Amino acid sequence: xxxxxxxxxxxxxxxxxxxxxxxxxxxxxxxxxxxxxxxxxxxxxxxxxxxxxxxxxxxxxxxxxxxxxxxxxxxxxxxxxxxxxxxxxxxxxxxxxxxxxxxxxxxxxxxxxxxxxxxxxxxxxxxxxxxxxxxxxxxxxxxxxxxxxxxxxxxxxxxxxxxxxxxxxxxxxxxxxxxxxxxxxxxxxxxxxxxxxxxxxxxxxxxxxxxxxxxxxxxxxxxxxxxxxxxxxxxxxxxxxxxxxxxxxxxxxxxxxxxxxxxxxxxxxxxxxxxxxxxxxxxxxxxxxxxxxxxxxxxxxxxxxxxxxxxxxxxxxxxxxxxxxxxxxxxxxxxxxxxxxxxxxxxxxxxxxxxxxxxxxxxxxxxxxxxxxxxxxxxxxxxxxxxxxxxxxxxxxxxxxxxxxxxxxxxxxxxxxxxxxxxxxxxxxxxxx
Numbered sequence: 400x401x402x403x404x405x406x407x408x409x410x411x412x413x414x415x416x417x418x419x420x421x422x423x424x425x426x427x428x429x430x431x432x433x434x435x436x437x438x439x440x441x442x443x444x445x446x447x448x449x450x451x452x453x454x455x456x457x458x459x460x461x462x463x464x465x466x467x468x469x470x471x472x473x474x475x476x477x478x479x480x481x482x483x484x485x486x487x488x489x490x491x492x493x494x495x496x497x498x499x500x501x502x503x504x505x506x507x508x509x510x511x512x513x514x515x516x517x518x519x520x521x522x523x524x525x526x527x528x529x530x531x532x533x534x535x536x537x538x539x540x541x542x543x544x545x546x547x548x549x550x551x552x553x554x555x556x557x558x559x560x561x562x563x564x565x566x567x568x569x570x571x572x573x574x575x576x577x578x579x580x581x582x583x584x585x586x587x588x589x590x591x592x593x594x595x596x597x598x599x600x601x602x603x604x605x606x607x608x609x610x611x612x613x614x615x616x617x618x619x620x621x622x623x624x625x626x627x628x629x630x631x632x633x634x635x636x637x638x639x640x641x642x643x644x645x646x647x648x649x650x651x652x653x654x655x656x657x658x659x660x661x662x663x664x665x666x667x668x669x670x671x672x673x674x675x676x677x678x679x680x681x682x683x684x685x686x687x688x689x690x691x692x693x694x695x696x697x698x699x700x701x702x703x704x705x706x707x708x709x710x711x712x713x714x715x716x717x718x719x720x721x722x723x724x725x726x727x728x729x730x731x732x733x734x735x736x737x738x739x740x741x742x743x744x745x746x747x748x749x750x751x752x753x754x755x756x757x758x759x760x761x762x763x764x765x766x767x768x769x770x771x772x773x774x775x776x777x778x779x780x781x782x783x784x785x786x787x788x789x790x791x792x793x794x795x796x797x798x799x800x801x802x803x804x805x806x807x808x809x810x811x812x813x814x815x816x817x818x819x820x821x822x823x824x825x826x827x828x829x830x831x832x
Contacts, residue, residue, distance in 0.1 A: 412527045412587055413536050418580045419479070419513075419520035420540040420729075422486070423459075424636070425547030425573060426513055430455050430506060431637040432555050433566035435644060435651055440563050441499045445764045452637045453761040454503060455510040460753035462514025467746015468606065470519035471739065474597075475526075476589045478519040483581040486512035490574045494567050509573075514753070518745040525733035525741070525800070526592035533801070534676035534730045534823065541726035542669040545662060545717070548636065552658030555640075559651040592738045609740045609747065613797065617735040620793050622748040625728045626755045628785035631692060631778045632720030633756045635713060638763050645768055647706040657710055665717035672721050676730055681823035682794070688723025689789055691715040693782030700775040719782075723789060727824075734798040741800060794824045 434448045443451065462482075470478045489508030496502040521540055528536035554572060558565030609618055635642070643654040675681055695715030702708025720726060728748075736744040766774040 409527050409529050409532075409536065410539075413524045413539055414543075415580060415584050415587055416479070416520035416524040416527075417540040417543040418576070419516040420544040421547035422573065422577060422580075423513055423517055423547070424544040425551045425576070426509060427455070427633070427636050428548050428551045428555075428639070429569045429573060432551065432559070432640045432651060432654075433569055435640050436559060436566045437502070437563060441502060443499070445768065446761075447499070448641070449761045449764040451503065451506060452763075453757040455506050456633075456637075456753045456757035456760055458507050458510030459514035459517075460750040460757065462511040462516075463518050463746045463753065464514075464750035465746070466515025467518035467742045467744075467749065469515070470522060470742035470746070471593075474589050474593055475519050475523040475742070476584075476587065479516055479523070480581075480584060482512045482515040482519075483577050483584070484512075486516070487574055487577045487581070488512075490570055490577065493570050494574070514749070518742050518749055521729055521733065521745060522593075522738075522742040523590050526590040526738060532677060533733060534681075535673055537730050537733050538669070538673040538676040538726060540729055541721050542666065542673055544725070545665045545669050545721070549658070549662035549666065552655045552662060556652055556655030556659070559655065590738075596738045606743065609736075609744045613799065614736060614740065614744065617796050617799075618744055618748065620788065620796060621728060621732055621735060621744075622751045624731075624785065624788045624793055625725065625748055625752040627781050627788065628689075628692060628719075628724045628728070629752050630756060630759055630781055631696065632716050632724045634759065634763055634778070635695075635716040636720075637760055638767065639713065641764055642709055642712075642767060643706070645764075646704040646771055647709050649706055653706075657713060661710070661713045661717050664714055665721070668718050669721050669726065672726055675823075677823060679823050681727075684722040685727060685789060685824055688719045688721065688727070689782070689786040692719040692723055692785055693779050695719065696775040696778035696782070700772060700779070704771055723785065727789075731793060734800045735796055737799045 431452055434443065434451050437443060438448065441447075466478055466482060486509055489505050489510075489512060492505030492508060493502060494505075496505055521537060524540060525533050525537050550572070551569060554569055555565075558568045561568070608614065639658070640651050640654045643649045643657065644651065647653075672681075672684060675684065692715075695712040698715070699708045699712040702711070732745045732748065733741065763774070
């Protein structure tokens with residue numbers, strides 16, 4: 400086996416990798432907010448607003464599937480060193496868009512590049528984390544995701560009244576962050592775990608392997624869970640401004656102001672999750688998050704979609720998205736899959752979820768305006784299904800991605816089919832702490 404460089408500065412590497420999640424959250428909210436701001440300038444109908452946000456999700460999904468696979472075949476660094484250049488090109492296209500067609504083209508390119516970046520960067524974060532801190536390191540990505548959302552909402556509060564100029568300022572923020580991160584990433588080495596598995600002739604996992612035993616069940620479970628649990632957080636993130644304007648009868652600026660409060664809560668929630676992600680308390684957070692997933696839309700429905708009830712929805716969404724949604728999904732994905740197929744598997748599940756979210760987002764604005772009770776009812780039902788999967792299925796799956804005593808993935812080092820459910824959210828039994 401060839402020698403690889405020891406892990407160094409794991410939190411620095413994690414920060415640069417986690418900025419993929421920062422840009423993911425910031426991009427989703429930026430497109431969601433600016434699509435409302437730009438409705439008049441680009442003559443965007445309600446359907447067009449939904450289409451623009453759906454196109455972003457659809458291209459993110461495509462990028463995740465392709466980029467995730469390339470991350471396993473070519474290496475983490477190769478992919479994330481390129482995709483932010485493409486992302487920046489997409490943002491520049493949006494900034495210079497003179498018409499609706501160019502606006503859509505820019506969003507397409509941006510979404511494609513962002514999708515490729517996320518699964519690859521998350522895999523790098525897990526693989527370069529200190530032993531015993533894998534889950535906490537990956538949970539850090541969700542903290543950065545929320546930070547991206549928070550920054551955009553604060554920025555939106557100050558520039559929303561500037562119309563198209565304000566929208567361009569919001570996209571300019573994305574461009575500056577992408578360029579700075581790309582420059583800093585150039586000094587980050589390739590994943591040591593990826594190099595090790597590659598040298599051991601297991602670095603290029605067969606694509607078919609991810610669908611077979613023992614990993615196929617994990618792929619199905621994580622994919623279904625993220626699809627179902629991710630719709631509410633994604634919808635509120637994308638269409639929060641739309642909900643406040645069209646259901647709450649308020650303004651984009653008020654939405655940004657509400658976002659300040661909920662994001663303070665959200666960052667506290669994310670930091671707590673980051674601290675406890677490697678401990679048994681994570682299961683308690685999961686339960687609270689699953690309750691929030693259904694309770695948020697229920698309060699909005701029973702509250703008659705008042706502004707106050709929407710604030711509760713946003714707060715519940717913040718808790719659910721981290722403790723029982725994308726934040727936990729990211730951690731589970733690193734734990735369940737070994738290095739050789741980790742990026743591929745995560746790209747496929749990310750892609751599947753975002754494809755579904757893209758379709759759901761296409762109908763969201765119309766449902767919100769014409770059938771808001773039905774819309775909230777769907778979110779409540781999805782929360783109930785996610786609870787069943789999150790409590791009774793996923794915690795029982797073997798963890799092939801947890802490192803063994805010598806720093807290798809359990810599955811890669813011993814090629815075992817069942818690593819056992821010894822992880823923070825495993826059901827408590829007489830033999831499990």
